[in-house]
Structures are given as structure tokens and as C-alpha cells.
Amino acid sequence: MTAPVERIRNIAIVAHVDHGKTTLVDKLLRQSGTFDERAAAVERVMDSNDLEKERGITILAKNTAVTWNDYAINIVDTPGHADFGGEVERVLSMVDSVLLLVDAVDGPMPQTTFVTKKALALGLKPIVVINKVDRPGARPDWVVDQTFDLFDRLGATDEQMDFPVVYASALEGWATLDVDQRGGDLNPLFQAIVDRVDHPQVDQDAPLQLQVSALDYSSYTGVIGLGRIRRGKLSKNQQVVVVGADGVERRAKVLQVFGFHGLDKVERDSASAGDIITFNGIDPLNISDTLCDPEHVEALPPLTVDEPTISMIFQVNDSPFAGREGKFVTSRQIKERLDRELIHNVALRVEQQDNADKFLVSGRGELHLSVLIETMRREGFELAVGRPQVIYKEVDGVMCEPFETLTIDVEEEHQGGVMERLGSRKAELKNMEPDGNGRVRLEYMAPTRGLIGFRSEFLTLTQGSGLMFHTFDHYAPRSAGEVGQRPKGAIISMETGKALAFALWNIQERGKLFIGHGVEVYEGMVVGLNAREEDMIVNPLKGKKLTNMRASGTDEAVVLTPPVRVTLEYALEFINDDELVEVTPESIRIRKRFLLEHERKKASREKGK
Known part of the structure; x- marks a missing residue:
């Protein structure tokens, strides 16, 4: 059943990573009675993708609908990370308001700023929900002031500045308009949504117009489109004209139309303007693409998405271990997979290189690309990827590079080390604010290339206690000099075979190892990080020389330090320009681009010319 348009509310939830957005949606579903008790056992229903659950972040925008007091509330979950901005922008085109969820301790964070800026620019009126007010150290009044200042800085109108504030604990499942009150349920939040969000301003009797905001794929029904009906009605088996972003028209037929109930899709005979639906x-x-009535073809302006700022080479894995662990290894299979990703991942770009085995893949940031690589790895792909490179752009004849705003939250004792490392990466300190509890917040403007590879170094400097967020800000003239190269050399294997504990025991004194006893290695593979600046070539297969003389008891026991665990993120941050990360479903290895020593020497001589 479709609700009358006056009783439809379309709203997007915007929040920083880990501020409780997905938990809040779960509770809204439960308290509105949309969920039955069987589903109540499963936490975090919105993050349906394995990677999202592991990383605790939302990557793809999700849709759900709850019914409360005969109102149909369509809720769209938006990614909290700027790297998935391509998703955010399309979502905001479907809704009439945003629910800005802010942590009662942290206040508005840089990632929130990214999405809020987009929402305010589109004229959406926000509702501010201050979550986790029951946390120790909560300071809701300070957070409201910070939010007000943020809106002011982002150029909000007077109407947008007059926002309602709801205090909540998503985990406990209650909300209130009074900061001193605790307990109850989420009804005050439902009421605020119904009262403060405009119903869609649409004409249900006009000819059909719908813009596709997202795509999905099903092996049963093929491509699935998602969007909000701007005007008119969409019925199953309806003939339509599809207008592409390039203005080309083509006739087509919609087979099925689905609405949302909770997280389930429910088939409908038809849906009216104002509703968010999917179709196949x-x-x-x-x-x-715009779907129009064949008698009244009128396209909506194409959706714009921010351009990519980082690129990486994806190539066929050509290491000696190629094809051992992966199902999909050829360039044709990699190309097909990347083309399939382009359908719904709008912020991604893929270009074939002169060599048929290489593709230049560009995205919004390291996280954006590493999520794609990790997804492909889990699907059984095997490939090699190069170091992330920033995308330069010529503006008025001047070569410009991307800059990002970087916000860092650290213990005061770690401040000096962090500031020193950022200085060497050409970051400029803009603001410094101690919070009076032994922590300090630093705000920087830094070139994107200076931040590549900084995260793992930052976690080491702060012993894991630091918080760091960065989001693209603008392009500016390129600063001279190299930034962000690894200060230490690699330990490289000169043989192929199984590593022996005795050899590793001798090597570990000279750096950190990435492998343990019995791990297979090949010539040119990076097996560790040297303590010095230059690369070091070693033989990890060398066993102990045995003689027929009895040992006199002076032999030392071989004790190996546990190796560094090489994750995909660590490997991408670790590599230099002359190295690659080999990614297979079972392993992540770091290797030199040229496996043989004489080839590496030749390449470095040519580079030095």
C-alpha cells in the first residue's frame, strides 16, 4: 500500500563513523514495529556487507522504511566517510531533510562536515540528534554550540539555523527533547521527523519522471534501479522512455516495482510521486538516467559527483606464485570486474593502459580503492597493485595537487612527535585546541600525497590512542619536493623456496620481518623492513651448516620475533614507487616491481638519468 503523499517523509541519516547511526536505525525499525522479534537478535542490520561489519563503517547507502502512526518514513543511511562521497551526493537528491547524528562527547567531526555541507547546499533542513548523552564525559550543550558554529561556517540560511535538537541514546533506545531527562522510547524523535520534515512537494497526477540514484544487480532479474519518483506514477509493465546523461533517448519497459518495508523489498503494482522505490x-x-512518460519526455539535470583525487595501477599478477591461489587471474576477468564496479560505483574511473594487462583505477581516496581491492580479493581475484598516486590537475596553466583538511585528536604527550612527522610531510597547522583533559585537537591543511602512508605511522606514534580524519578540501598549486616516501629500505629475498628459521634469526637483527619459518618466498619479494635507509638483499633459505663434529653446547637457541602482520592497508601504505602489492584470496605479499637485482639496478640508473 502506498501512503498518501502528505504522510510520506523522506530523510537521510548523516553521521561520523562510529557515532551510532546504524544502531539508531535498528532501534527505529524495532520500535515502530517494523521488525519482528526474530530479527531483533541480529545487531546492526543496516551494515549488510561483510566489509562494512568488519570495519564498522557504512560504504553503500542503504534504504529502509518504517511505518509510525500511519506515516511512511523512508530512511536512507549514508556513508560517513568522505571517500564514499559518490554515494552521499546521490542519496541527498532523494530526500527532503537530513538527520544529523552527533556524538555527545566528540561533537561534529570533519566527516560530518563533508556531508552536512552537501546537504545545506541542497537547501535541506536538518534535525540534530545528539547521541550517547548517557556516556561518561558527555557535554551536550557544548556539542549544540559547536554544531551551530559549524552550520554558520558552512553558510546555512536562517531557516536551516533554526534546527530542532533531540537528545538520544541509540543503544538504550530512547530520545528526549529535554537534556536532563533520561529513559523512555524514541517517540519524541519520530514526532520531530513528522512535524519538522516537509512532505515531498510533488504532483502525483503529472506525467512520470524518476531519476536513477543508485543501482544494484541481481543474478535473477539483472540490473535494479533505485530512485525517488519526482512526479506521476510508476506501474509494473509500464512503457517508459529512458534519457541518459548524454541526452540520448531509448524506449524501455519496467517489469517490476518494489517499495520498502523495514529492510525488505515489497513488490507493488504501482508507486506514486514522493516515494523511494526500486524497479527492474x-x-x-x-x-x-531519467525515466519519463513516452508522451512527455523531460530529462532531469544529471547528478554531479566529485572528481577522483587518487589513482592506482591494477595489473595482472605476474609473480612466480601467480595463479596458485586465485580463481580469476587474467586481464579479461579483471577488466570485466572493474567494468561491473563502474555501474554502481560512480566516483570510480578506470582507464586501460598501453599494456593490456594494466589498468589505471582512480577513486576518492585510499579507503575507496582499498575497499574495492579487498572486495575483489574475497571474490577470488588475484592481482597486483601499485602505490597510490595523487591526481594532478592544471588550473589556469598552473599544476595543482589535491589538499585535504586533516583533524587529529591525540594525547598531549604524543603531540610533539605527530607535529614533527606532519611538518616533514608538508602539512600546515591551522588550529590547535586542548580539551583540558590531557588531549589536544590539531587541525591541518595537508597535500593528499603527504597523507598517503601516514595512518600506520600515526598509530605507532600515538600507540594506537590517536584519532585521525581527513577529507578532500581543494586543489592548490603543487608544493615542490618529494613527500611521504618511506624513510627506510626493504629487506628483499634473493632466492625462491621456503624460509628457514635459522636464516630469519640472523636477518631479524637488521630490521623487522614480514614472514615466519616455513613461509614460501620468491626472488624479489620483500620479506621485511630494513633498519637503515637502503634496500638489503638476503637469503632467507640458508640453513645452518652441519658438520660431523659434536656441538659443544655453545649453540644458541633460535628464537624468532613474531613477524609484522601485513594487511592490505599496511601494504598499500608501506610500498614505494618501485614496489607492488600482490593480492590473492589467501595472501598479501609485497614485492619489487622488477624481481631480479640486475633489472632493478638498470631501472634505477635509467631513472637517475
């Missing part, structure tokens, strides 16, 4: 039957279909 049209292939090919692209994000930003």
Missing part, C-alpha cells in the same frame, strides 16, 4: 527490467541502465 531495464538494461542497460546508468545512474542519473
Whole structure:
């Protein structure tokens, strides 16, 4: 059943990573009675993708709908990370308001700023929810002031500045308009949504118009489009004209129409303007396409998405261990997979290189690309990737590079070390604010290339207690000099075979190892990090020389230090320009681009010319 348009509310939830957005949506679903008790056992229903659950972040924008007091509330979950900005922008085009969720201790964070700026620019009126007010150290009044200042800085109108504030504990499942009150349920929040969010301003009797905001794929029905009906009605088996972003028109037929109930899709005979729905039957279909009535073809302006700022080379794995662990290893299979990703991942770009085995893949940031690589790895792909490179742009004849705002939250004792490292990476300190509890917040403007590889170094400097967020800000003239190269050399294997504990025992005194006893290595593979600046070539296969003389008891026991665990993030941050990360479903290895020593020497001589 479709609710009358006056009783529809379309709202997006915007929040920083880990501020409780997904938990809040779970509780809204439960308290509105949309969920039954069986589903209540499963926490965090919105993060349906394995990677999202592991990283605790939302990558893909999700849709859900709750019914409360005969109102149909469509809720869209937005990614909290700027790297998935491509998702955020499309979501905001479907809603009439945003629910800004802010932590009662942290206040508004830089990632929140990114999405809020987009929402305010589109004229959406926010509702501010201050979550976790029951946390020790909560300071809701300070957070409200910070939010007000943020809106002011982002150029909000007077109407947008007059926002309602709801205090909540998503985990406990209650909300209140009075900061001193505790307990109850989420009804005050539902009421605020119904009272303060405008119903969609649409004409249900006009000819059909719908813009595709997101795509999905099902092996049963093919491409699935998602969007909000701008005007008119969409019925199953309806004939439509699809207008692409390039203005080309083509006739098509919609087979099925689905609405949302909770997290489930429910098939409908038809849906009216103002509703957010999915449909299938049209292939090919692209994000930003407009579905129109064949008698009244009128396209909506194409959706714009921020351009990519970082690129990486994806190539066929050509190491000696290639093809051992992966199901999909050829360039054709990698190309097909990347083309499939382009359908719904709008912030991604893929270019074929001169060599058929290489692809230049560009995205919004390291996280954006590493999530794609990790997804492919889990699907059985095997590939090699190069170091992330920033994308330069020429503006008025001047070569410019991307800059990011970086916000860092650290213990005061770690402040000096962090500031020193950021100084060497050409970051400029803009603001410094101690919080009076032994922590300090630093705000920087830094070139994107200076931040590549900084995260793992930062976690070491702060012993894991530091928080760091960065988001793209602008392009500016390129600063001279190299930034962000690894200060120490690599330990490289000169043989192929199984590493022996005795050899590793001798090598570990000279640096940190990435491998343990019995691990297979090949010539040119990076097996550790040297303590010095230059690369070091070693033989990890060398056993102990045995003689027929009895040992006199002077032999030392071989004790190996546990190796550094090489994750995909660590490897991408570790590598230099002359290295690659080999990614397979079972292993992540670091290797030199040229495996043989004489080839490496030749390449470095040519580079030095």
C-alpha cells in the first residue's frame, strides 16, 4: 500500500563513523514495529556487507522504511566517510531533510562536515540528534554550540539555523527533547521527523519522471534501479522512455516495482510521486538516467559527483606464485570486474593502459580503492597493485595537487612527535585546541600525497590512542619536493623456496620481518623492513651448516620475533614507487616491481638519468 503523499517523509541519516547511526536505525525499525522479534537478535542490520561489519563503517547507502502512526518514513543511511562521497551526493537528491547524528562527547567531526555541507547546499533542513548523552564525559550543550558554529561556517540560511535538537541514546533506545531527562522510547524523535520534515512537494497526477540514484544487480532479474519518483506514477509493465546523461533517448519497459518495508523489498503494482522505490527490467541502465512518460519526455539535470583525487595501477599478477591461489587471474576477468564496479560505483574511473594487462583505477581516496581491492580479493581475484598516486590537475596553466583538511585528536604527550612527522610531510597547522583533559585537537591543511602512508605511522606514534580524519578540501598549486616516501629500505629475498628459521634469526637483527619459518618466498619479494635507509638483499633459505663434529653446547637457541602482520592497508601504505602489492584470496605479499637485482639496478640508473 502506498501512503498518501502528505504522510510520506523522506530523510537521510548523516553521521561520523562510529557515532551510532546504524544502531539508531535498528532501534527505529524495532520500535515502530517494523521488525519482528526474530530479527531483533541480529545487531546492526543496516551494515549488510561483510566489509562494512568488519570495519564498522557504512560504504553503500542503504534504504529502509518504517511505518509510525500511519506515516511512511523512508530512511536512507549514508556513508560517513568522505571517500564514499559518490554515494552521499546521490542519496541527498532523494530526500527532503537530513538527520544529523552527533556524538555527545566528540561533537561534529570533519566527516560530518563533508556531508552536512552537501546537504545545506541542497537547501535541506536538518534535525540534530545528539547521541550517547548517557556516556561518561558527555557535554551536550557544548556539542549544540559547536554544531551551530559549524552550520554558520558552512553558510546555512536562517531557516536551516533554526534546527530542532533531540537528545538520544541509540543503544538504550530512547530520545528526549529535554537534556536532563533520561529513559523512555524514541517517540519524541519520530514526532520531530513528522512535524519538522516537509512532505515531498510533488504532483502525483503529472506525467512520470524518476531519476536513477543508485543501482544494484541481481543474478535473477539483472540490473535494479533505485530512485525517488519526482512526479506521476510508476506501474509494473509500464512503457517508459529512458534519457541518459548524454541526452540520448531509448524506449524501455519496467517489469517490476518494489517499495520498502523495514529492510525488505515489497513488490507493488504501482508507486506514486514522493516515494523511494526500486524497479527492474531495464538494461542497460546508468545512474542519473531519467525515466519519463513516452508522451512527455523531460530529462532531469544529471547528478554531479566529485572528481577522483587518487589513482592506482591494477595489473595482472605476474609473480612466480601467480595463479596458485586465485580463481580469476587474467586481464579479461579483471577488466570485466572493474567494468561491473563502474555501474554502481560512480566516483570510480578506470582507464586501460598501453599494456593490456594494466589498468589505471582512480577513486576518492585510499579507503575507496582499498575497499574495492579487498572486495575483489574475497571474490577470488588475484592481482597486483601499485602505490597510490595523487591526481594532478592544471588550473589556469598552473599544476595543482589535491589538499585535504586533516583533524587529529591525540594525547598531549604524543603531540610533539605527530607535529614533527606532519611538518616533514608538508602539512600546515591551522588550529590547535586542548580539551583540558590531557588531549589536544590539531587541525591541518595537508597535500593528499603527504597523507598517503601516514595512518600506520600515526598509530605507532600515538600507540594506537590517536584519532585521525581527513577529507578532500581543494586543489592548490603543487608544493615542490618529494613527500611521504618511506624513510627506510626493504629487506628483499634473493632466492625462491621456503624460509628457514635459522636464516630469519640472523636477518631479524637488521630490521623487522614480514614472514615466519616455513613461509614460501620468491626472488624479489620483500620479506621485511630494513633498519637503515637502503634496500638489503638476503637469503632467507640458508640453513645452518652441519658438520660431523659434536656441538659443544655453545649453540644458541633460535628464537624468532613474531613477524609484522601485513594487511592490505599496511601494504598499500608501506610500498614505494618501485614496489607492488600482490593480492590473492589467501595472501598479501609485497614485492619489487622488477624481481631480479640486475633489472632493478638498470631501472634505477635509467631513472637517475
